[in-house]
Amino acid sequence: MDLLEYQGKQLFAQHDVPVPSGEVAADVESAVAAAERIGYPCVVKAQVQIGGRGKAGGIKVAVSQEEAREHADAILGMDIRGPRGEGPFKVHQVWIERASEIEAEWYASLILDRSAKKPLAMLSAMGGMNVEEIAEKDPGALARRHVEPGEGFGAEQAVALAGDAGIPEQARGKTAELLSRLYGTFTESDATLIEVNPLVLTRGGEVIALDSKVTIDNSALFRHPELAKLEKGAVEDPQEQMAKEKGLTYVKLDGNIGILGNGAGLCMSTLDVVAQAGGDPANFLDAGGGSKADAIVDALEVITSDPKVDAILFNIFGGITRCDEIAKGIIEASTRIEIGVPLVVRLDGTNSEEGLGLLADADLPNLHVEKTMLGSASRVVELAKAGAAA
Amino acid sequence: MSIIVGEGTKLVVSGLTGREGSFHGLRNRDYGTDVVAGVTPKKGGQEVDGIPIYDTIAEARAERGANTSMIFVPARFAAAAMEEAIDAGIETVITITEGIPVHDMLRVYWKAREAGVRVIGPNCPGVLSPGKANVGIIPAQFFERGAIGVVSKSGTLTYQIGNELKQAGLGNSSIVGIGGDPIVGSDFIDVLELYERDEETELIVIVGEIGGDAEERAADYIAERVSKPVVAYIAGFTAPPGKQMGHAGAIISGSSGTAEAKKEALEAKGVSVGKSPTETAQLAAEAIGAKA
Numbered sequence: 001m002d003l004l005e006y007q008g009k010q011l012f013a014q015h016d017v018p019v020p021s022g023e024v025a026a027d028v029e030s031a032v033a034a035a036e037r038i039g040y041p042c043v044v045k046a047q048v049q050i051g052g053r054g055k056a057g058g059i060k061v062a063v064s065q066e067e068a069r070e071h072a073d074a075i076l077g078m079d080i081r082g083p084r085g086e087g088p089f090k091v092h093q094v095w096i097e098r099a100s101e102i103e104a105e106w107y108a109s110l111i112l113d114r115s116a117k118k119p120l121a122m123l124s125a126m127g128g129m130n131v132e133e134i135a136e137k138d139p140g141a142l143a144r145r146h147v148e149p150g151e152g153f154g155a156e157q158a159v160a161l162a163g164d165a166g167i168p169e170q171a172r173g174k175t176a177e178l179l180s181r182l183y184g185t186f187t188e189s190d191a192t193l194i195e196v197n198p199l200v201l202t203r204g205g206e207v208i209a210l211d212s213k214v215t216i217d218n219s220a221l222f223r224h225p226e227l228a229k230l231e232k233g234a235v236e237d238p239q240e241q242m243a244k245e246k247g248l249t250y251v252k253l254d255g256n257i258g259i260l261g262n263g264a265g266l267c268m269s270t271l272d273v274v275a276q277a278g279g280d281p282a283n284f285l286d287a288g289g290g291s292k293a294d295a296i297v298d299a300l301e302v303i304t305s306d307p308k309v310d311a312i313l314f315n316i317f318g319g320i321t322r323c324d325e326i327a328k329g330i331i332e333a334s335t336r337i338e339i340g341v342p343l344v345v346r347l348d349g350t351n352s353e354e355g356l357g358l359l360a361d362a363d364l365p366n367l368h369v370e371k372t373m374l375g376s377a378s379r380v381v382e383l384a385k386a387g388a389a390a
Numbered sequence: 391m392s393i394i395v396g397e398g399t400k401l402v403v404s405g406l407t408g409r410e411g412s413f414h415g416l417r418n419r420d421y422g423t424d425v426v427a428g429v430t431p432k433k434g435g436q437e438v439d440g441i442p443i444y445d446t447i448a449e450a451r452a453e454r455g456a457n458t459s460m461i462f463v464p465a466r467f468a469a470a471a472m473e474e475a476i477d478a479g480i481e482t483v484i485t486i487t488e489g490i491p492v493h494d495m496l497r498v499y500w501k502a503r504e505a506g507v508r509v510i511g512p513n514c515p516g517v518l519s520p521g522k523a524n525v526g527i528i529p530a531q532f533f534e535r536g537a538i539g540v541v542s543k544s545g546t547l548t549y550q551i552g553n554e555l556k557q558a559g560l561g562n563s564s565i566v567g568i569g570g571d572p573i574v575g576s577d578f579i580d581v582l583e584l585y586e587r588d589e590e591t592e593l594i595v596i597v598g599e600i601g602g603d604a605e606e607r608a609a610d611y612i613a614e615r616v617s618k619p620v621v622a623y624i625a626g627f628t629a630p631p632g633k634q635m636g637h638a639g640a641i642i643s644g645s646s647g648t649a650e651a652k653k654e655a656l657e658a659k660g661v662s663v664g665k666s667p668t669e670t671a672q673l674a675a676e677a678i679g680a681k682a
Contacts, residue, residue, distance in 0.1 A: 112492060114572050114602045117499050149496045190493050192572070220491035222466055253628075264570065265544020265599050268625040272649075273666045275628045284629070289527075289545070317550045319515070319529040349549060350529060373550065374668050 001216045004047045006095040007230050008194075008212030015185040017178055018208040022097030031072035032065060034096040040064060041099040044071040048089040050082040051130065058091065061099055068096070100210060105198035106167065107134060107142075108179060108209075110186045112193070118146040119186065121153060121179060123165040127198040141166070153183035174207040175199070182209075189227065190220030239283065239306050246298040248285060255280025257384045258303035258312035258341075260296075262287045262321045270315040273374060279381035282309050290320040296329020297336060304339055310387035313380040314345045315373055323347040323355030331362045342383040344368045346376035392519030392564045393539065393584040393591075394482060394510065395423070395458065399523045402427040402450040402480070404471045405462035406438050414462065414486070414527050415441070421530050423523040426454035429471075447471075448478040460516070460525050461485040468512065469494035476507045483575070484525050485511035495573040502575060509575025515545040515567035528565060536561020538674060539585035541578055542597035543570040543604075547625060547667065551597060554671035560678065563590040570599060578608035586616050593619045593678045595670065596661075598652055600626035605652040613659040619677045622656050622663045623670040624649045 003011065009019040022038065024047065025031035035042050046058030053059050058080050062068035072094055079088035105127025113120040124142045126134045134142050143164035147153045158176030167175050178199070186194050195213035202208060221228040243250030249264070253271075257279045261267030267286045274281050283306065285299055303312055316326050326347060333339065343366060347355045359369060368383070370376035401418065405411035406428025416439055419425040427450035428438055434445035444450040447459060459475040461468055461483065468487040475483045476498075483502065490512045502509045510517060516526010521535040527545070532553040540562055542548040548565060555562070566581050568574050578596055585591045594616070598605040605624065612620050627649040653663045662677070664670025 112496070112572060115604070115607060117496060117573055119496075149500055187493060190491055192492055217492050219465060219489045220493065223491075261546070263544060263546030265542075265547035265597070265625050266550060268599060268629060269547055269550070269623075269667060271628040272625060276665060281628060317546050317553070319532075319546055319549045320527055321546075348553065349532065372668070374666060 001218055001221065001227070002049050003212070003214040003216065003227075003230065004049060004093070005045065005212050006047055006093070008214035009095075009209065011189060011214060011227075012182070012185060012209055012212060015181050015188070017181045017185060018206060019212075020097040020100055020208060020210065022095050024093055024095050025072070026076075026093050028069060028072045028076060031076070031094050031096055032069050035062060035068035036065060038096055038098050040068075042068065043097050043099050044068065044075055045095045045097070046075045046078060046080060046091040047093040047095055048080050048091055050080060050086055050089050052083040053080060056080045100200055100208065101203040102200050103203050104201040106165070106201070107131060107197045108182065108199045109193070109195040109197075110182060110191070113146065116146055118149055119183070121145050121147060121158075121161055121183065123161050123167070123175070123179070125166040130197065131195075147183065153180050155180060171201050171205070171207055178207050178209070189214075190217045190224060191215060192217050239302055242305060243285070243302045246302065248295070248299055248302060249288065250302060251284040252306075253281050253283050255282045256308050256310040256388055257380055258282050258306065258309040259315070260285045260287055260299050260303065260312070261315045262291060262317065263289065266315065266317055270313065270373070270377070273377040274313065274381060277374075277377040277381045279377070279384055282306055287321070291329070292325050293329035293332050296326055297333040300330070300333040300339065301337055304337060304341070309341055311342045311344065311380050311384035312339070313376055314343065315376060316347050316349070318347070318349030318351060320350075322350050323352040324358060327355035327358040330367070331358065331364065334362075334364050339366070341387060342366045342368060342380075344370055344376050344380040344383065346370045346373060391588045391590045392522055393581070393588050394508070394517045394519070394564060394566060395523040395525045396519045397522050399458045399525065400424050400426045400454065400456050401458050401460055401525055402429055402447055402454070402456035403460045403462060404429045404447065404475070406430065406441065407433050407436070407443060408462060411462035412438050415460070418460075418524050418526070421524040423525060426450070426456050446478070447474050447480060451478050451480065456480065458482040458484065458525065461487055461512070463487060465489035469498050472498045472509065473501060476502055476505050480507065482508045482510070484514075484516050485509065485575070486514065486516055486526055487511075488513035490571070492572050495571065499573055499575060510566065511569045511575060513571045514569030514574070515548070517564060517566050519564045520562055526567065528567065532556060533565060534561030537563060537590060537592040537678065538595055539563045539588065539591040539593070540565045540595045540597065541581040541585070542567055543599050544597060544625065547623075548597055550667045551595065551623065551671055554668055555674060558671055558675040560675055563588060570601070572602070577604050579611045582608060582611055582616055586618060591618065593621065593674060595674050596620060596622045598622065598624045600624075600629050600649050600652075601647050603647065606655040609655040609659040609661060612661060620661045621670060621674045621677055622661050623667060624652045624656075624663060
């Protein structure tokens with residue numbers, strides 16, 4: 001789960017990581033009232049889970065009530081796209097905070113290093129750009145240090161990291177203190193990523209987190225009820241929203257072939273073979289292990305609600321999943337919803353003969369059974385092309 | 391021979407009294423695995439279809455000589471169950487449970503390393519050594535005994551490839567599902583090392599997917615330490631960018647974590663990479679045919 005900037009900053013504040021004081025607002029009047037309480041100059045920041053907000057016009061400084069009103073009015077309701085065209089994300093909230101007098105901008109992050117199996121702290125005195133840019137421009141400028149799990153990120157280690165990163169000597173103590181507290185936030189909140197970009201040295205000599213990017217491990221939310229109940233960044237896509245409500249793992253893609261597989265690996269592999277056959281997948285939908293008929297009905301509802309879909313492929317290799325359950329789900333779905341486009345089904349593995357028998361008996365219109373994974377991919381690509389042309 | 395599980399496996403199942411645990415635990419026994427005990431706190435003294443239940447893994451080990459544990463308990467209790475197995479002196483811990491908090495797994499990982507205990511998983515289908523033992527949820531009917539060692543991040547994809555190998559008349563020494571979680575007890579490298587030493591294994595198939603850099607590290611390891619032929623399959627070429635991993639993660643691995651990067655890394659070290667599960671099985675068949 002990714003936190004919004006303000007949620008991350010509030011989490012930082014709870015762990016005594018210095019952040020500018022601020023307030024969140026969902027309408028212009030509340031935003032203006034917040035700005036009045038905070039004082040000027042203040043910054044009005046769009047709360048969406050995407051980078052590049054500043055470039056998109058989602059971050060503005062206000063020096064007066066009029067400007068605060070003007071910026072809040074412009075930013076609330078704005079659609080922001082990410083640097084790689086992600087989104088658009090509509091701005092439902094702004095965060096108003098006191099403007100900081102910036103002496104220097106740095107970069108700090110804590111991540112879980114999957115290879116080393118240890119948390120990794122990274123710090124750079126280069127700021128104002130993202131970590132890829134820093135690494136590309138000057139890899140040596142990104143200081144790194146693994147943290148021994150269970151030992152914590154002690155002052156000595158943190159000061160050494162600040163030294164490696166080339167943080168000015170007089171600011172190293174405060175930077176190290178902030179990093180240690182950030183590490184406390186990381187472990188106590190079950191975070192898998194904390195990024196502070198920029199980490200700022202103010203003219204007054206304070207070191208503060210001017211932005212926050214925090215990812216919390218979904219598997220650990222059971223022990224963080226206060227985080228679990230935070231408002232999520234809105235899911236804008238209607239199919240993704242619907243899938244979420246039904247508890248399905250669904251990712252929207254740009255193509256016209258609806259895909260369902262069982263297991264994330266097989267499902268990804270199905271997308272790949274469809275693309276190799278010249279098709280364009282419309283989605284990733286992992287029905288998971290042991291899917292029952294109801295889940296298949298739900299999945300078909302989600303896939304067919306996407307108007308771009310011209311044909312659908314079900315690629316099932318039953319292990320725990322029983323192919324007769326999948327067949328029952330398809331037959332059940334055909335009585336409840338209008339599928340409307342050709343459906344190619346490949347059933348193999350556990351109870352595949354029973355499943356194929358059920359499908360043969362039901363004799364559904366526009367249902368095409370294929371024996372192999374590659375055969376089913378070519379077939380669905382043909383049918384989708386015919387459908388798109390029609 | 392085979393690796394990780396085999397004729398010498400004496401299995402204790404944590405969570406054998408649960409619905410899933412009993413279903414798969416008994417299936418494992420029906421396959422021929424020596425399931426010596428189950429463990430559920432406060433249910434010691436009961437039985438599940440003739441298998442004795444103990445309160446603790448330590449008791450199961452002392453009374454029944456268990457050397458391997460399978461963890462099938464709910465996610466929030468699974469890390470504690472793994473630690474219990476490590477403390478009890480179990481040699482191999484195979485964790486099927488998915489959804490274990492990653493910070494818990496960090497702790498368990500290092501505890502296991504220090505104790506010299508092999509951990510497979512979590513969030514994995516387990517390990518099958520055809521004709522000998524099955525620990526986990528791998529459907530054994532799709533695999534025959536043979537000379538190909540499989541190690542995979544993904545369950546169903548492995549069944550798909552196993553089935554294609556079977557149709558080509560080929561079998562497996564072992565099938566190891568290492569799981570796709572960010573922190574897993576054993577990586578490709580750990581399993582490659584075992585297959586390299588295993589006399590029955592003549593060829594190794596690795597099945598990877600996007601994210602992390604385990605495949606890239608495996609490629610380096612293969613070049614340096616593996617003398618047996620290796621064939622690979624990677625899933626996720628069409629996965630949408632930006633959905634698979636955070637920005638900071640990519641920097642560490644020195645790789646984007648994409649399927650393309652993994653394929654290139656493997657091919658650069660002489661590993662043939664199949665475009666589909668079908669082609670991967672064909673490559674394996676050709677490679678082992680050429681060897682025979």
